[in-house]
Amino acid sequence: MDKKTFFFSFPVLFFATILIYLLLWNVYFSFTNWSILNPVPRFVGLSSYYQVLTSYYFINSLTHSFLISSTLVIVGNLLGMTLAGLLYSIKSNKVRMTYMSIFIYPLTISMSANGLIFLWLFNPNIGINTLLSFLHLPTSPWFSSTKTVLPSLIIIIIWAYSGISMLFYLASFMNLDKSIVEAARIDGANFFRIFRKILVPNSMNGFVVSTALLFLFSFRVFSLPFVISGGPSNIYLQTLLIYQYFEFSTSYFANASVASTIVVLIALVIVVPYAVLGMRRWAHH
Numbered sequence: 581m582d583k584k585t586f587f588f589s590f591p592v593l594f595f596a597t598i599l600i601y602l603l604l605w606n607v608y609f610s611f612t613n614w615s616i617l618n619p620v621p622r623f624v625g626l627s628s629y630y631q632v633l634t635s636y637y638f639i640n641s642l643t644h645s646f647l648i649s650s651t652l653v654i655v656g657n658l659l660g661m662t663l664a665g666l667l668y669s670i671k672s673n674k675v676r677m678t679y680m681s682i683f684i685y686p687l688t689i690s691m692s693a694n695g696l697i698f699l700w701l702f703n704p705n706i707g708i709n710t711l712l713s714f715l716h717l718p719t720s721p722w723f724s725s726t727k728t729v730l731p732s733l734i735i736i737i738i739w740a741y742s743g744i745s746m747l748f749y750l751a752s753f754m755n756l757d758k759s760i761v762e763a764a765r766i767d768g769a770n771f772f773r774i775f776r777k778i779l780v781p782n783s784m785n786g787f788v789v790s791t792a793l794l795f796l797f798s799f800r801v802f803s804l805p806f807v808i809s810g811g812p813s814n815i816y817l818q819t820l821l822i823y824q825y826f827e828f829s830t831s832y833f834a835n836a837s838v839a840s841t842i843v844v845l846i847a848l849v850i851v852v853p854y855a856v857l858g859m860r861r862w863a864h865h
Contacts, residue, residue: 603844609837616831624834632838640815641823644730645799648819651734652741652798653791659738660745660790661783665775667746668753680750684743691740695807698736699723723808729816733805741797745790752786753779792854796847 610628614621632638663683670676686694701707702722709719722732756778764774802825805817812818812826820843828836 606837606840609834610841612834614833615835621834628834628838632835632842637815637818637823637826638839641818641820644818645820647730648734648737648801649795649798652737653794655738656742656745656794657787657790659742661749661780661786663742663746664749664753664786665779667750668779669771680746683746686740687743689740691801691804692807694736694740695804698732699808702732726816733808733817736804737798737801741794744793744797748790749783749786752783756782788854792851795850799847800843
């Protein structure tokens with residue numbers, strides 16, 4: 581290994597070592613009974629895992645996390661693909677960049693700020709409902725009802741992250757051989773036919789990256805439901821990370837370690853196959 585390679589590899593290896601150490605440290609404490617009731621950690625095997633996995637709050641949080649992630653993956657991919665197709669059809673680069681900036685703007689706003697903004701927008705008395713009432717359209721209780729609070733949260737997450745899906749689909753479309761699209765246009769194919777027959781079938785690279793990132797971003801969402809609910813105890817907005825924080829903040833450290841370990845395992849199971857598939861496709865091309 582030459583000096584240049586070592587120079588660039590050392591920071592990666594250094595931080596990777598710290599990360600692996602912390603992960604192993606967390607896994608170790610997940611097999612203990614460390615809590616406010618047991619200040620001296622003692623090895624208890626899978627007892628803490630059984631306690632967490634059979635807990636209503638954990639199952640509730642896991643259900644919410646998977647519901648949020650699956651919805652974002654499906655809707656985010658569909659929106660991202662559609663928006664990318666529309667941007668691809670724009671011939672002017674300046675106009676395309678302008679619209680692209682608008683679509684990815686939500687990515688620049690922190691989730692905490694999004695939470696505060698939408699607390700006002702979804703206020704049933706002074707927010708979006710005012711406009712809906714003026715237009716004589718049905719209104720929604722948004723965060724004021726247990727039935728609509730989670731769908732309202734999902735709407736915000738879709739609004740925030742669909743732009744990143746659009747970026748990867750647009751990159752896939754822009755890498756296509758332009759002669760194929762031009763030949764289809766010469767043969768009389770309209771935009772919808774080109775989109776359905778050429779762009780979508782050749783967007784697998786964008787789909788792989790978009791799906792992995794959308795899942796990761798949504799599965800680790802924390803600050804948005806925390807700000808909206810005002811804390812970690814609202815069971816209607818609890819996600820796995822909120823549950824993990826709640827266990828840690830109440831000094832049930834072993835349970836928090838179990839939840840953290842499960843989050844890491846789920847992320848690995850979902851992301852690693854997509855990463856391997858993506859690397860194989862790019863290596864093939």
